[in-house]
Structures are given as structure tokens and as C-alpha cells.
Amino acid sequence: MTTLATQHQNAAADPGQNVWLVANAGSGKTKVLTDRVARLLLRGVDPQNILCLTYTKAAAAEMQNRLFKRLGAWAMAPEAELVTNLTDLDEAAALAPDRLARARQLFARAIEAPGGIRIQTIHSFCASLLRRFPLEAGVSPAFTEIDDRSAALLRAEIFDAMAEGPEAPLLRAVLPDVGEETEGFIAQIVGNRAALARAPKPEALAATFGLSPDLNEAALEAEVYLGGEATILSALVAAMQKGSESEAKTAARLAALAPYVPGPALSEMLEGLLLTGKAAKQPFSAKIGSFPNKDTRAALGTMLDQLNALMQRVESARPRRLALAALRQSARLHAFAEAFLTRYEAAKSARGWLDFDDLILRATALLTDPSVAPWVLYRLDGAIDHVLVDEAQDTSPAQWRIIEALTAEFTA
Numbered sequence: 001m002t003t004l005a006t007q008h009q010n011a012a013a014d015p016g017q018n019v020w021l022v023a024n025a026g027s028g029k030t031k032v033l034t035d036r037v038a039r040l041l042l043r044g045v046d047p048q049n050i051l052c053l054t055y056t057k058a059a060a061a062e063m064q065n066r067l068f069k070r071l072g073a074w075a076m077a078p079e080a081e082l083v084t085n086l087t088d089l090d091e092a093a094a095l096a097p098d099r100l101a102r103a104r105q106l107f108a109r110a111i112e113a114p115g116g117i118r119i120q121t122i123h124s125f126c127a128s129l130l131r132r133f134p135l136e137a138g139v140s141p142a143f144t145e146i147d148d149r150s151a152a153l154l155r156a157e158i159f160d161a162m163a164e165g166p167e168a169p170l171l172r173a174v175l176p177d178v179g180e181e182t183e184g185f186i187a188q189i190v191g192n193r194a195a196l197a198r199a200p201k202p203e204a205l206a207a208t209f210g211l212s213p214d215l216n217e218a219a220l221e222a223e224v225y226l227g228g229e230a231t232i233l234s235a236l237v238a239a240m241q242k243g244s245e246s247e248a249k250t251a252a253r254l255a256a257l258a259p260y261v262p263g264p265a266l267s268e269m270l271e272g273l274l275l276t277g278k279a280a281k282q283p284f285s286a287k288i289g290s291f292p293n294k295d296t297r298a299a300l301g302t303m304l305d306q307l308n309a310l311m312q313r314v315e316s317a318r319p320r321r322l323a324l325a326a327l328r329q330s331a332r333l334h335a336f337a338e339a340f341l342t343r344y345e346a347a348k349s350a351r352g353w354l355d356f357d358d359l360i361l362r363a364t365a366l367l368t369d370p371s372v373a374p375w376v377l378y379r380l381d382g383a384i385d386h387v388l389v390d391e392a393q394d395t396s397p398a399q400w401r402i403i404e405a406l407t408a409e410f411t412a
Contacts, residue, residue: 010090015040015386030059033388034066035089037117040386041071041106042091042099047113051384053122053403055391063390064119071107122399123356126363130354133379136372137362143354151355155186158343167343170336177329189337190344191357196337205330209323217264220320224313225262232306233260239299240292247292264325271318274311284318286311360398367405381409 009028012019013035023029033052040050054060074082082103083095110117118125127145134141146154159182162171178185189196203213233254240251254273257266274291275284288308297304348354354362367373387407389395395403 006088009035012036013039013089015043015045020392030063030066030390033390034063034070036388037067038070038106039089039091041110042086042089042103044102045385047110047117049383049385050117050388051125051386051406052117052119052388053125053390054119055121055394057121057124059390060119060121060124064117067117067119068107068110071110075104075107122395122402123359126359126402127354129363129366129380130359133366133372133376136376137366139354139362140352143352145359146348146353146355148356150353151190152183152187154347154353155190155344156183158340158347159186162340162343167336167339170332170339173332174336177332186340189340190355193341193357194361196334197341199331199334199338202331205327205334208330209327211320211323211327215320215324217324220317220324221262221267224267224310224317226313228306229262229310230258230260232303232310234258235300235303236292236307239296242299243293243296247296267314267317267321270310270314274314275318284315286315288312360396360402364398364401364405367402373405377405377409380406 005028009032011017012021012032015036021029021032037050037052041047052060052063054063074085077085079100082100086095086100086103120128123145130137130139130143131141134143159171162168174185175182200208206213206215237251237255237258240247240254243251250273254269257269260266271284274287276282276287278284286308288311291311292300300307348358366376384406387403389403
């Protein structure tokens with residue numbers, strides 16, 4: 001008796017339906033993919049017209065092993081056992097004598113098909129695509145694919161060379177933002193090369209953060225520190241030293257910044273002191289009426305109004321101060337990334353290397369470039385009738401653009 005799970009698996013493996021399968025680990029997703037390929041072959045689809053894309057080499061090997069094990073078993077199975085296997089697959093039409101004979105021949109057909117059944121990773125498929133259309137893709141026909149380890153070694157070599165070259169100031173500028181995680185940092189730059197290959201113009205970067213191109217730290221500090229802040233803060237320290245124990249500790253930290261020279265350290269201290277926290281009902285708003293304590297506010301006398309005005313200026317400036325800091329950090333990142341990627345691409349080109357990201361990016365360009373994509377897709381369309389994607393949740397948007405281009409004709 002067929003279980004409900006088997007019925008659902010058979011429905012998902014039906015080649016007559018377009019299916020998106022979501023299921024837990026170990027629930028039989030790979031079995032469904034294998035069943036679907038087997039049923040395509042049973043229905044007369046040419047093995048070389050089936051494309052199976054996986055995320056890892058291990059997944060590709062597992063699927064291929066399962067498929068050939070099944071087809072090999074069909075070739076040698078007694079008729080009753082073969083009929084049972086095909087019935088379990090919900091392939092009633094395959095039980096006719098001529099179809100049973102075809103089922104026994106599938107193993108040999110799959111083995112002998114030019115190129116075999118294409119069960120490969122998305123990167124392997126892209127590499128084969130680029131080798132088939134090197135002129136259109138703008139790559140050397142003799143390019144070499146480099147693995148992650150080789151790419152990491154090349155990145156480290158370039159990073160070390162930059163430390164001793166003319167780009168050294170750019171490298172030193174980003175190191176405080178990176179810390180010790182340089183390997184991961186460089187890998188992220190390479191992984192986002194499309195966005196980082198060319199540094200944006202300063203005005204464009206400023207607009208991204210909603211800032212005026214002519215805003216700088218000095219201009220922002222001039223809005224906050226109007227003069228007399230040292231007097232206000234000195235009075236605040238004196239009053240808080242006479243208050244509660246917690247106020248006395250806060251006063252000591254604030255006093256350590258005397259003589260209160262405008263700058264990042266003072267601004268960060270005042271934001272933490274004069275503004276509410278991120279968990280407050282109104283995050284990062286001036287603590288007017290609640291800071292300092294009631295008795296300390298009374299002790300400030302007329303100085304309290306000046307303190308409240310300072311609070312409001314600190315509140316107003318904070319979003320732009322953070323945006324300006326992020327702008328500076330982004331500018332440093334873009335400047336370093338452009339220099340690093342220029343070296344990295346030149347080094348790969350000189351060696352005839354393409355890394356995994358290159359395979360995806362160049363294949364995507366090949367299949368979406370209006371000047372060559374129609375010709376390439378026309379040539380591919382006659383060779384791909386069915387596309388199966390394993391572990392689809394692990395593919396990136398760039399990889400999905402390749403799959404979308406390959407299958408566009410299916411739904412045109």
C-alpha cells in the first residue's frame with residue numbers, strides 16, 4: 001500500500017509538473033530528484049537534454065551514484081521486480097512490454113550519451129559554458145579554475161605586497177576598521193567585487209548617507225559647540241560630585257575629558273550621558289527634565305537651561321555624526337577595495353585563472369548581455385529541455401539569474 005509520503009514524493013517527481021520542493025533534511029528530496037530524472041528517461045527524454053544543478057560536488061556525486069545504481073538495477077532485475085519498481089514510481093505507462101524493454105536499456109543509454117547526464121555543480125556548469133563560448137564571454141579558452149585555497153593564497157600574497165607598495169597608506173587606513181580578521185575581510189571584498197571594483201564619487205557616496213557633500217567634522221562640531229561648553233560641563237561635574245554615588249562616578253568620567261576640547265571622544269561621551277539609550281521609548285533623545293537628578297538640576301540654577309540647550313544640539317547632531325563616520329569608513333573601504341581588486345584581477349589574468357566568483361559573474365554576463373545572450377541561449381535551448389536544481393536555498397541571487405536565463409524560454 002502506497003503511503004501518503006510516497007504519494008507526495010511521486011507527485012513532486014512527476015516530469016509533467018513544474019515543482020518547487022521544500023522539505024526537512026532526510027525527508028527524501030534527493031530521492032525525488034533522482035526519481036524525476038529516472039521518469040524523464042522512461043518517457044523518452046534524451047539524457048543529454050537533462051541538466052541537474054547542485055550546490056556541492058558531494059551532492060552531485062550522491063545524486064549521480066543513486067541514479068546509476070537504480071538504472072543498473074533495472075537493467076538486471078527480474079520482470080516482476082522491475083514492474084514493482086516502476087509501479088512504485090507511479091509510471092503505469094511504463095509497464096507495457098516495449099516500455100519495460102526501454103527501462104532495461106536506460107543504463108546503457110545514460111552511459112553512452114555524449115557528455116552523459118549532466119549532474120554538476122553550478123560552478124562546473126558555468127565553467128563548461130564559458131569554455132563553450134569563450135569568445136562571447138571574453139575569456140581565454142585555456143583558462144584554469146582555481147579553488148578556494150589557491151584564491152585565498154593569492155589574495156594573501158597581494159595583501160602583503162600592498163603593505164610594501166604605493167597602496168600602503170590605503171591599507172593602513174582600513175586596518176583599524178578590520179582588526180585581525182584580514183583574511184575574512186579580503187574574502188568579503190572579492191565576494192562583493194561588482195559593487196566595490198570602482199570607488200563611487202564623493203558626492204554620490206555622501207548622497208547615499210543623506211549628507212551634504214560639503215559637510216565635515218569641523219562644520220558639525222561648530223553646530224554643537226557654540227562656545228562656553230567647558231563652563232557648562234565644569235558646573236555639571238561640580239554639581240554631580242555632590243549628588244548620588246552613581247552621579248559621582250559619572251562626574252569622574254566626564255572630568256577626565258577636561259578641558260573639553262570638541263572632538264569624537266567628547267561627542268561620544270556627551271551622547272552617552274545626555275541622550276537616552278537605544279531601549280528607551282524615544283531612543284537617543286535629549287534627557288531634558290530627567291538628567292541629572294532633581295537635586296542636582298536645582299543646584300545648577302540658571303546653568304540648567306544652557307545644559308538643556310546643549311542636550312538638544314547633541315541630539316540633533318548625533319545622526320549626522322554617525323552617518324559622517326560611516327561615510328569616512330566607506331570611503332576608506334572603497335579606496336582600498338578598488339586598489340586591491342585591480343591587483344587581484346591583474347594577477348589572475350596574468351595566470352589565466354578564474355575563481356568561483358568569476359565563473360558565476362562571467363556566466364551571468366554571458367547569458368544577460370543583449371549583444372550575445374540571444375545567440376548563446378539559442379544554442380543552449382536545443383540541448384536543455386529540463387533543469388533540476390538541488391539545494392536551491394544555498395544559491396545566490398547571481399546564480400539564480402543564470403537559472404532564470406536558462407529557463408526563460410520554457411515559459412515564454
